[in-house]
Amino acid sequence: MLKYLKKYWFFALLAPLFMIGEASMDLLQPRLMSRIVDDGVLGLNHGGAGDLNLVLTTGVRMIGFVALGGFFGVMCGVFANLCSQNFGNDMRKDTFRKIMSLSFQQTDQFSTGSLITRVTNDITQIQNLVAQIIRGFIRNIMLMGGGIVCMMSLDLSFGAVVACAFPLLLVCVVFFISRVNPFFSLLQKKLDRVNSVMQENVTGSRVVKAYVREEYEKKRFGDANQELVDTQLRILTIFSYMTPIMNIVLNLSVVAVIRIGAFRVQEGAVTPGNVMAAITYLSQILNGVMMFAMIFQNISRGMASYRRIREVLDCEPAIADGAGVADKAGAGDETGIADKPDAGDLIGTVDGTDIAGKIGSVDKVGIVDEGRISSEGKKKGGRIEFRNVSFAYPNGSGETVLENINLTIEPGETLAILGATGSGKSSLVNLIPRFYDATEGEVLVDGRNVKDYRLKELRDKIAVALQKSELFGTTIRENLLWGKGDASQEELEQAARDAQAEEFIRSKPEGFETVVAEKGMSLSGGQKQRLSISRALLKKAEILIFDDSTSALDLKTEADLYDALRTHYKGVTKIIIAQRIASVKGADRIAVIDNGTIAACAPHAQLMETSEIYQDIYKSQLKAEKELDMEVLGEAPVGEPEVKAQAEESVREPEIKVQAEAQAPDMRNGEGGGDHE
Ligand SMILES: Nc1ncnc2c1ncn2[C@@H]1O[C@H](COP(=O)(O)OP(=O)(O)O)[C@@H](O)[C@H]1O
Numbered sequence: 001m002l003k004y005l006k007k008y009w010f011f012a013l014l015a016p017l018f019m020i021g022e023a024s025m026d027l028l029q030p031r032l033m034s035r036i037v038d039d040g041v042l043g044l045n046h047g048g049a050g051d052l053n054l055v056l057t058t059g060v061r062m063i064g065f066v067a068l069g070g071f072f073g074v075m076c077g078v079f080a081n082l083c084s085q086n087f088g089n090d091m092r093k094d095t096f097r098k099i100m101s102l103s104f105q106q107t108d109q110f111s112t113g114s115l116i117t118r119v120t121n122d123i124t125q126i127q128n129l130v131a132q133i134i135r136g137f138i139r140n141i142m143l144m145g146g147g148i149v150c151m152m153s154l155d156l157s158f159g160a161v162v163a164c165a166f167p168l169l170l171v172c173v174v175f176f177i178s179r180v181n182p183f184f185s186l187l188q189k190k191l192d193r194v195n196s197v198m199q200e201n202v203t204g205s206r207v208v209k210a211y212v213r214e215e216y217e218k219k220r221f222g223d224a225n226q227e228l229v230d231t232q233l234r235i236l237t238i239f240s241y242m243t244p245i246m247n248i249v250l251n252l253s254v255v256a257v258i259r260i261g262a263f264r265v266q267e268g269a270v271t272p273g274n275v276m277a278a279i280t281y282l283s284q285i286l287n288g289v290m291m292f293a294m295i296f297q298n299i300s301r302g303m304a305s306y307r308r309i310r311e312v313l314d315c316e317p318a319i320a321d322g323a324g325v326a327d328k329a330g331a332g333d334e335t336g337i338a339d340k341p342d343a344g345d346l347i348g349t350v351d352g353t354d355i356a357g358k359i360g361s362v363d364k365v366g367i368v369d370e371g372r373i374s375s376e377g378k379k380k381g382g383r384i385e386f387r388n389v390s391f392a393y394p395n396g397s398g399e400t401v402l403e404n405i406n407l408t409i410e411p412g413e414t415l416a417i418l419g420a421t422g423s424g425k426s427s428l429v430n431l432i433p434r435f436y437d438a439t440e441g442e443v444l445v446d447g448r449n450v451k452d453y454r455l456k457e458l459r460d461k462i463a464v465a466l467q468k469s470e471l472f473g474t475t476i477r478e479n480l481l482w483g484k485g486d487a488s489q490e491e492l493e494q495a496a497r498d499a500q501a502e503e504f505i506r507s508k509p510e511g512f513e514t515v516v517a518e519k520g521m522s523l524s525g526g527q528k529q530r531l532s533i534s535r536a537l538l539k540k541a542e543i544l545i546f547d548d549s550t551s552a553l554d555l556k557t558e559a560d561l562y563d564a565l566r567t568h569y570k571g572v573t574k575i576i577i578a579q580r581i582a583s584v585k586g587a588d589r590i591a592v593i594d595n596g597t598i599a600a601c602a603p604h605a606q607l608m609e610t611s612e613i614y615q616d617i618y619k620s621q622l623k624a625e626k627e628l629d630m631e632v633l634g635e636a637p638v639g640e641p642e643v644k645a646q647a648e649e650s651v652r653e654p655e656i657k658v659q660a661e662a663q664a665p666d667m668r669n670g671e672g673g674g675d676h677e
Pocket residue numbers: 393395396397401419420421422423424425426427428666668669670671672673
């Protein structure tokens with residue numbers, strides 16, 4: 001925590017200094033009050049003659065001190081806030097950066113709701129604690145210490161009262177704080193839960209409505225909320241005993257001071273004004289103790305929050321940069337990238353702007369033009385090799401998802417991956433950009449183990465389009481530019497054209513400047529997919545991975561897309577996960593994944609002859625295709641491809657949506673957890 005405070009030590013020092021000023025003014029008041037009573041009103045030093053003048057001048061001085069104290073107080077508040085707010089800001093930024101650098105497995109473990117609570121509420125708690133310590137700590141020490149000294153200087157017998165009351169209050173505070181302490185971490189956990197349910201429901205509101213689950217979800221939220229309230233009430237109940245008990249002690253002490261004071265006045269040892277001052281000091285002292293109780297309460301709450309933040313900050317990213325070998329091609333470029341990126345750079349990776357264009361931009365242009373790279377004899381990148389790869393999800397049930405995979409994909413090759421849902425297709429491709437690490441064996445890209453790459457370097461080579469397209473609430477242009485920050489309008493249009501997205505973008509009145517709703521809610525499934533494909537194409541990486549990212553496209557659009565891929569992205573290694581054989585027939589090879597193993601891998605024609613499992617899939621799909629075709633033909637006149645294509649899309653879309661929802665539980669996993677909804 002000190003690390004964050006160090007930067008603002010100046011404020012952290014100034015604030016208490018001003019606070020000393022303010023507290024001193026407070027401590028001066030009872031003395032002056034005592035003079036007004038003794039000399040001004042009772043006229044003890046003038047044989048009983050009051051002195052109105054003295055009352056007035058002392059009164060004016062008191063007002064002056066109050067004003068000065070107020071000024072010190074304001075200054076203290078300003079500096080304390082400057083310090084604590086900046087402190088919180090730094091900590092929040094660091095925590096966010098850390099979260100961005102964690103692997104999917106790690107963020108899954110924390111849960112999204114909890115991470116949000118940590119970045120917001122927990123940091124606010126710590127921030128408040130810092131402000132309170134800076135302001136309150138000094139103030140209360142001054143009031144207590146100074147108060148005791150001032151009081152004893154009036155008459156030592158008053159000290160006896162403090163000596164009795166002070167320990168009593170201290171025991172009381174310690175007792176209550178220790179009772180309440182364990183509940184603070186619990187409270188934050190309950191808050192996590194409320195946030196999680198809330199967030200699930202807001203993002204999943206469409207599904208909730210579709211399945212008429214509102215009542216159930218309301219109850220689920222109600223339960224989480226009730227638990228939060230219960231915990232809060234337990235804390236408050238304990239505290240509600242504390243204040244009255246402390247008040248009783250305080251009032252008894254005042255009575256004691258008056259009693260003792262009365263004797264001492266009779267004895268002539270103290271004046272009535274002194275007794276009044278003693279009472280004021282006493283309440284200042286005991287109020288100081290009470291305030292300390294509050295501070296301790298906040299310390300224990302703030303520390304619970306601080307531990308939660310530390311948990312995140314101390315988390316070592318499970319998937320860290322490799323050594324990063326300087327590449328032969330364009331070593332100059334590479335040195336810039338090989339610098340150890342700090343946390344800030346990781347954010348840079350997310351918007352992925354600066355580097356995409358840097359690495360071998362010559363190659364990339366070649367690819368767009370006409371896939372010339374090989375013919376010009378440039379370095380051909382994009383070779384992928386799986387060597388005896390087995391994989392189990394680190395936080396899953398431990399069962400092997402992939403087993404002993406051996407597969408080599410040559411640069412420029414198109415490999416289709418086919419298999420039932422849950423067979424491990426997504427898991428397989430997730431190993432290439434290192435969304436997860438293989439449990440056994442190794443994954444190599446261009447002959448180098450993926451673990452040896454800098455993450456940035458590796459992920460720059462790869463463009464991924466996921467089945468569930470993640471779009472952001474900004475313009476279409478901005479969304480696409482994630483692929484390549486400095487892309488020109490032509491590149492942008494070309495990518496959109498290849499992804500078959502140009503037409504629908506143009507049909508929007510604002511074209512590329514159309515603002516997409518949060519998470520792309522304002523677009524249809526197929527439109528979202530085409531945008532995310534455009535984004536991947538624009539990146540012009542050496543490796544292109546489509547994880548079921550054409551599932552919401554009709555066959556004709558899909559075929560056009562693959563045509564464009566064949567002609568314009570010749571040199572790019574393409575891995576296409578698909579459900580329909582019809583969409584992938586043209587691939588160089590088709591790998592059939594069955595239960596985590598590669599059952600067969602060959603071109604379509606060969607598989608049709610040799611692979612039983614492939615034939616089965618083919619037959620079942622052909623049958624379904626025919627049935628579907630008949631339905632469509634029954635509704636739409638033959639020979640009008642436009643209408644037919646549309647009808648197909650409208651038939652398919654709802655079907656696909658239902659399917660997607662039915663798979664919902666493992667969908668977020670299937671995409672490598674990249675989407676935290
Ligand atoms: N993040 C995850 N954590 C644990 N298990 C997962 C995760 N993602 C997927 N799985 C499991 O791994 C298996 C393969 O999933 P996946 O690769 O997504 O299949 P496919 O893409 O072929 O539909 C499934 O049984 C699924 O339940």
